[in-house]
Amino acid sequence: MYEKKPKKFEVSALNLPGHNDRWDLLRAVTKQMDERRIREREKVRGELKAAGVPVPAEIVAKLAQLRPADVRDVLLDHVGFETWDRYESYKSSLRVFERAVSDLIQTIGDFEVAAQSDILSRHQSGKLDDIEQAIQKELFATVSAAHSLVDHSRRLQQLVSVPSYETKRNESFGEDGLHELVIGIRTLLHHLRIIRTGWRLETGFDSGSTKASFTLDLDQVRFAVERSSFSSIALARILAYIDCLLPGPLDLKPVFQEYHRRASVFHGWYGEELASPKLIALRDCELCLLENKKFGARTWWRAMLGNWLNWKNPPNPYDHLSRFLTVEELEEIYRLPMQSEEQVDKVIEYFDRDRACDAGLRKMAYQLFSRANPPGHRDFKVGESAPV
Known part of the structure; x- marks a missing residue:
């Protein structure tokens, strides 16, 4: 015989008297709070629409107290919001380009170091293949980032109209065809033809030193370019640049080091122009967003410090x-x-x-x-x- 244990009865909170009433009350309070938040948001939106730029301090103070998602929603009606949005995209695109071109140059540099060892021997073929693929990937990323940066800067320029933009761009990038070649390689890789990179090894018989590099075959580049739909000006400049390099291959490292240098000159200048206080609408939109961010930070730190001090x-x-x-x-x-x-x-x-x-x-x-x-x-x- 065994002792029969009594059954366990679990009491669910859902079965407690008044449970549904409490949930209904919570939903009602939450709904009321959301409706109040929306009313406050729309009130600030109306005040913002009626105000000029710069936005009066009392309205900025109200914007600061909105939730981040709400302040972005309200600022869609700010005259400088579209410019700010494109400005942020431009800055992100610039950072991506800087990272991509640096990674390409670094990866080629790693190959140059590895080439001094036994990387080119038969038993290291797998490692060499990995390096070739890595450089191919970095080349693809770099020319794509360069093309993206061109698009973002032009779209932003349509809104800010910085004087001397075209003049400075031509001065910085030159008219020798390097810029057109880099953008052209992106078009080829994306849409028309994959041009594989290849490594080259040069040994100085007098010094015994070895120089390794990664290159593009200029005949392949010319073949692809001539069968593309580039504009007549871009095509002429690309072919002129290629002709200056013949008969040798296109050495990727010095080419992209030079392109990076030119891009840094132009975007350094453009960045200073974009930071100008003369862009009143852009600066005002930035201020509204910054005050909202600062208000949120103060609220958080006040709560944390107040708690700790207790x-x-x-x-x-x-x-x-x-x-x-x-x-x-x-x-x-x-x-x-x-x-x-x-x-x-x-x-x-x-x-x-x-x-x-x-x-x-x-x-x-x-x-x-x-x-x-x-x-x-x-x-x-x-x-x-x-x-x-």
Whole structure:
């Protein structure tokens, strides 16, 4: 015989009296909050539409308090939003190009180093093939990024109309056909013909040194270009550039190093022009978005600092500085009197890139550091300088 255990009865919250009523109440409150948020958002939208540029400070303050998704939605009606959106796309495209061309040059450089060893021997053929594919990929990425950057800069220029844009572009990239060749290679690789890269090895018999490079076959390039649909000007410039390189192949590294140099000259100039305060609508839209970002940061930090200061033993901020600051910044901070307002101000200066910290947050930061255990000798007195 065995003792029969009683059945277990689990009580579900769904079966409790009044459960549905509580959920209905929660849904009603949530709906009411959403409707209130939407009303506030639309009210600010109406005020923004009626205001000129720059947007008055009181409306910027209201924009700052909206949710990030809502402020983007409202700013669609800002006269500078489309320019800002294209400006952000242009900057992203520029960063991608910089990374792509640097990776291409670095990958070719890695091959040059590997070529000094036994990379070209038969038993290393698999590794050599990997390098060839990597360079082919980086070439594809670089010319694609170059083409994208051209498109993004032109679309942005249609809105900002920076004077001397075409003049400076021609001065920077030249008229020898290099720019047209790079963009042309992108068109060929994307739409018409895959032109494979190949490696070349030159040995100096006098010095015994070996020079390795990756190249494109100019006959292949010419063959593909002549059968493409380039404009007459672009075609003439590309063929002229190829003729200047004949009979040798097109050495990728110096070609793209030079193209990178020219692009850096032009986009360095263009970037300075785009940062001009004369672009009032763009600067004003940036300000509205920045104030919203700063308001969100202040709200978050006020909650965190307020919570920590209520602890008996709050977190030690000195234990976390190395996660956010450079070695040079840390050295500068530790030259200042420990736990002093001057030191805390320097921490905030380095950490708060958007300058969101206000007087109230600064005071809370002073309190947090004053209760911390500073690094170094644990018997330091408040205000004493720590050794670096």
